[in-house]
Amino acid sequence: MTRHLITSAIPYINGIKHLGNLVGSQLPADLYARYLRGRGQEVLFLCATDEHGTPAELAAAKAGKPVEEYCAEMYETQARIAEGFGLSFDHFGRSSSPQNRKLTQHFAGALADQGLIEEVSQRQIYSPTDGRFLPDRYVEGTCPNCGFEDARGDQCDNCTKQLDPEDLINPRSTISGATDLEMRETKHLFLRQSKLKDELDEWITTKTDWPVLTTSIAKKWLHDGDGLQDRGITRDLSWGVPVKRGDQDWPGMEGKVFYVWFDAPIEYIACAQEWVDAGKGSDWESWWRTDKGADDVRYTQFMGKDNVPFHTLSFPATIKGSGEPWKLVDYIKSFNYLTYDGGQFSTSRGRGVFMDQALEILPADYWRWWLLSHAPETSDAEFTWENFQASVNKDLADVLGNFISRITKFCRSKFGEAVPEAGEYGEAEKALIADITARVARYEALMDAMEVRKSAAELRGIWAAGNEYLQAQAPWTTFKTDPDKAAAQVRLALNLIPLYAVLSAPFIPTAAASMLDAMKVADMPWPDDVPAALGKLAPGHAFEVPEVLFAKITDESREEWAERFAGKRD
Numbered sequence: 001m002t003r004h005l006i007t008s009a010i011p012y013i014n015g016i017k018h019l020g021n022l023v024g025s026q027l028p029a030d031l032y033a034r035y036l037r038g039r040g041q042e043v044l045f046l047c048a049t050d051e052h053g054t055p056a057e058l059a060a061a062k063a064g065k066p067v068e069e070y071c072a073e074m075y076e077t078q079a080r081i082a083e084g085f086g087l088s089f090d091h092f093g094r095s096s097s098p099q100n101r102k103l104t105q106h107f108a109g110a111l112a113d114q115g116l117i118e119e120v121s122q123r124q125i126y127s128p129t130d131g132r133f134l135p136d137r138y139v140e141g142t143c144p145n146c147g148f149e150d151a152r153g154d155q156c157d158n159c160t161k162q163l164d165p166e167d168l169i170n171p172r173s174t175i176s177g178a179t180d181l182e183m184r185e186t187k188h189l190f191l192r193q194s195k196l197k198d199e200l201d202e203w204i205t206t207k208t209d210w211p212v213l214t215t216s217i218a219k220k221w222l223h224d225g226d227g228l229q230d231r232g233i234t235r236d237l238s239w240g241v242p243v244k245r246g247d248q249d250w251p252g253m254e255g256k257v258f259y260v261w262f263d264a265p266i267e268y269i270a271c272a273q274e275w276v277d278a279g280k281g282s283d284w285e286s287w288w289r290t291d292k293g294a295d296d297v298r299y300t301q302f303m304g305k306d307n308v309p310f311h312t313l314s315f316p317a318t319i320k321g322s323g324e325p326w327k328l329v330d331y332i333k334s335f336n337y338l339t340y341d342g343g344q345f346s347t348s349r350g351r352g353v354f355m356d357q358a359l360e361i362l363p364a365d366y367w368r369w370w371l372l373s374h375a376p377e378t379s380d381a382e383f384t385w386e387n388f389q390a391s392v393n394k395d396l397a398d399v400l401g402n403f404i405s406r407i408t409k410f411c412r413s414k415f416g417e418a419v420p421e422a423g424e425y426g427e428a429e430k431a432l433i434a435d436i437t438a439r440v441a442r443y444e445a446l447m448d449a450m451e452v453r454k455s456a457a458e459l460r461g462i463w464a465a466g467n468e469y470l471q472a473q474a475p476w477t478t479f480k481t482d483p484d485k486a487a488a489q490v491r492l493a494l495n496l497i498p499l500y501a502v503l504s505a506p507f508i509p510t511a512a513a514s515m516l517d518a519m520k521v522a523d524m525p526w527p528d529d530v531p532a533a534l535g536k537l538a539p540g541h542a543f544e545v546p547e548v549l550f551a552k553i554t555d556e557s558r559e560e561w562a563e564r565f566a567g568k569r570d
């Protein structure tokens, strides 16, 4: 049987992630992992923090901490919040792990052995005051084109002209403000992606089942302008994986580190090693090496659109270029952007709702449901408080919550807290069972295809079918004239609850567990046979009326939150 390796784009370490990051990577990956596990498949679901690079150094400096300490703390914070959201990683690793350091150096060595690494001399801005080379974005000055005084080294935000740092008039370091900047010669390693262009192009061309968003971005990078460019994979920084050629020193590369985008995807592999080293698994190579049994692995990656070039081209270039039998990705599910109330979510500008804040105001399932049912798949999607309130109240409270509360309370009042025995199923019951059976098949097909929004819509339809049945059959009315028939109606409706729980668990795991608890069902397998699954609760099976599963969001709360999250997070 196929084994499923699933990775989410690894969240960067410079702060707590916002809801856009969550819905663009970790959350849909979790949905898929939970669904496959629910269907009895073997899954290895990995994620990690992406820790290297300048923004991490700068965030640590701002927090007044050494970068290692800052990253270790932020890792713990992100891990705790991920758990709060029910993200069911088999392991949550760190790109700064010793496993990743070794593996990154190994890949660089293998690529060099294959003739795919070139040493290039460059002139770059050096700041003696800061004691370091400055990346383009950390140099600011006056725009030579429009005179704007705060133009960045890569672009002027005022007139949008693309710039090189040496174009700036009166350049200064954004770290220290120092103006005694000078150009210095420095040597870097480049990955010769251009040599792999045709091979990558042919490979992408075979991926006709991938989302167009994924393949179109890859094709653009392959063909626009002069085509796929060689890529610098080293930086003059202190925080990162030291440049080595395998376990050997690399002459001329002393004091340099690998570029964060070189080591970050390698962490997908190293994370499986970390999983084993943490005592959670026994064999990582069978997931990652085709010479060690990974041929039966289907590997799926999840990410937002800005990460697509690195996963369709750069990381495959590393894998293919190494000449070693590593597993390549089989499917890349990519997402457009979630926007916040008329603008962008932004970590650096503190704009939007962040994962820790979201959990402070409502349980994870509310967020999971809204985010997944509005996932930015075919286009960007916008979070507004009005839409959030309306969707959650309608889908979770009015449709699902209300169905469960109505039927369990009615049963308790007329038959007691046990599944009633009398009566036979008639035409309406058979029709409902047939309808649910057809819907579940559609739901499975959509989940298999990772159609997130459409899956949510189908699931909502499955919930609504139960409500419509109750509405049409009205057991509370039937009871007055034909209590046995009402008993049969109640029996079927109660049996929908464990079915709903298992189908809904990938979206709303906590509520699904409460539903099973209330129905006193310890183990509910996936309903491969829906009519049989709807007989799970035998007559006489005891249950409890559950607590309110989903409270409605009031207008007052909505207004309060809209105001609280309108500004900038400090």
Ligand SMILES: Nc1ncnc2c1ncn2[C@@H]1O[C@H](COP(=O)(O)OP(=O)(O)OP(=O)(O)O)[C@@H](O)[C@H]1O
Residues within 6 Å of the ligand: 009, 010, 011, 012, 013, 017, 019, 020, 021, 022, 023, 024, 025, 302, 303, 304, 305, 306, 307, 335, 336, 337, 338, 339, 345, 346, 347, 348, 376
């Ligand atoms: N607004 C968004 N909507 C959907 N996905 C997003 C959004 N912003 C980022 N992502 C995705 O979130 C994942 C994690 O991103 P990462 O931690 O690197 O933050 P980022 O892309 O730097 O975002 P930001 O600049 O807002 O901090 C990536 O797959 C990225 O593509």
Ligand SMILES: [Zn+2]
Residues within 6 Å of the ligand: 143, 144, 145, 146, 147, 148, 151, 156, 157, 158, 159, 160, 161
């Ligand atoms: Zn300008």
